[in-house]
Amino acid sequence: MSLFDPLVLLLIAAGLYMAWNIGANDLANAMGTSVGSGALSIKQVIIIAGVFEFAGAVLFGKRVTSTIAKGIVPIDSILDPHLVAVGMLAAILAAGFWITLATFYNLPVSTTHSIVGAVLGFGLMAAYNGIIGFGDIKWAVLGKIVGSWLVSPLLGALLAYLIFSIIRYFILQKADDPYNIEKKFVILQTLTACYIAFAHGSNDVANAVGPLYAGMNVLDMAGLSIPLWVMALGGIGMVIGLATWGYRVIETIGTRITELTPTRGFSAEFATASVVVLHSYSSLPISTTHTLVGSVIGVGLAGGLAAVDLSVIGKIVVSWIVTVPIAALTSAIIFAGLLGVGL
């Protein structure tokens, strides 16, 4: 099977679109907090994000990519590799479609939840058609993933709460001039900006290249280890998304988040990045954006922010409940449709 198989090319194209979208929105969100606190300029943020996002994707992104590719649907037990490639294409198209729609309406939808839902939809359709059994879908892994979506924002909140409380108790409250402390935290925040970009790359690259790797794996174009160029493709796609569109998102966020001073920004970013890296290590795909929201709330709970709007929590919960079924259904329909047209 050649790399120029139309199916593989479509998987690459859809994966790149997904990567672009992730870079344009999710990465931009994660980086926007550094601009909002005045720690970095937009140009600096894009350079830092470019380098570290790419590094995170290439060096530490394989575990989660494996989970998306093989962790939910047992692609190895599907005898016809063509079916897997078509199914994965359906999944990434469905996720891309839902993310595009959500972005137009500014809904806090996660690319991770979309792709997981979409891959599940493909699995369910395969089971419905008797290609695999319903019991073959790895429900235990799926349960762990969904559980991690609940745990990660809470963990972010807890960690950010602790970090900011420590800064508050040992540094801010002992300082003669709190503004001077903020200046010193600008340097630390440059480091956390790198950290969060790395973390984001390591977890979210899977949303773009997981289906591509799955397709290539069954078509015997990639073995057990994921080819470097696949990870690099995801990394490049996300960096392009940030550079071509994400800077606008960063600008919007940066000019409107003025409450997040460097000490607060540092706490939220460090907590978010740590939680995300931990999940990348555990091969669990989570939403960086939702973890960041949790972390910001944690800083707020520690008394670090003048005003936090908790109504976002409700919107996020709704987006959770809605995203997985919608992405799954769309993916299943597209899968059936693609098979129907004889792809």
Place this chain on the structure above:
Amino acid sequence: MIKKEYIRSVLNIFATSPFKPLVLHANKGGDCVRKLNESLSAFCAGDMETVEALNREIDVIEHEADVIKQTIRSELSSSIMLPVHANDLLNFLKPQDSISDDSQEVAFWLTVRKFEGPDEVKEGFRELMDKTLATVEMYETLVSSLGELLETSFSKRDVEDTLELVVKVEEMEHQVDVIEKELVRLVFSNEDNIGPLGVYHLARLVRGIGDIADKAEHSADRLRTMVLRR
């Protein structure tokens, strides 16, 4: 912003801080009292034209203060998490708003009748107004110290500094009370010079000016509750 942008963002988690407009609102109250101070000088000098002009200016500032107050209230929905209790914040916004309201009322009462009376009454008014203005300006300093409090997220030292300012406002308000009572006595003792209508007018003005300092003290007290009960 209604404009549809191709953006998914975490922005919504950050609500508008009520603390900056709160300081702005306190300064509007201060502006009213500063204008009132000018107006009283013009009143004592018999320059009723200026008194009228200042009355209109104070009307405008008072309205601006109202708009800020309404904005703060409308943005404090139940889903907003603040480092203090939202109810405490609203409880202190209310008397703070009365500073400009009461100034507006005194400014109006200054326009209705010319000053007729001996110099010692004039001096009494001067003293009352000066002390009231000083109380309100101390109160403005107190409110702006909230910024520092938020920055260190309520460090013990900053809380103590703020509470000291509360005590200062209370002490100054007490001095206003003392001057107020003496001045009322003085006005009544000059009934022969001023006439019954004049006495009524001046006594009303004394009470009005005193009320302004009262409101500053009242807000300071509520602010203390807000800072301590958080």
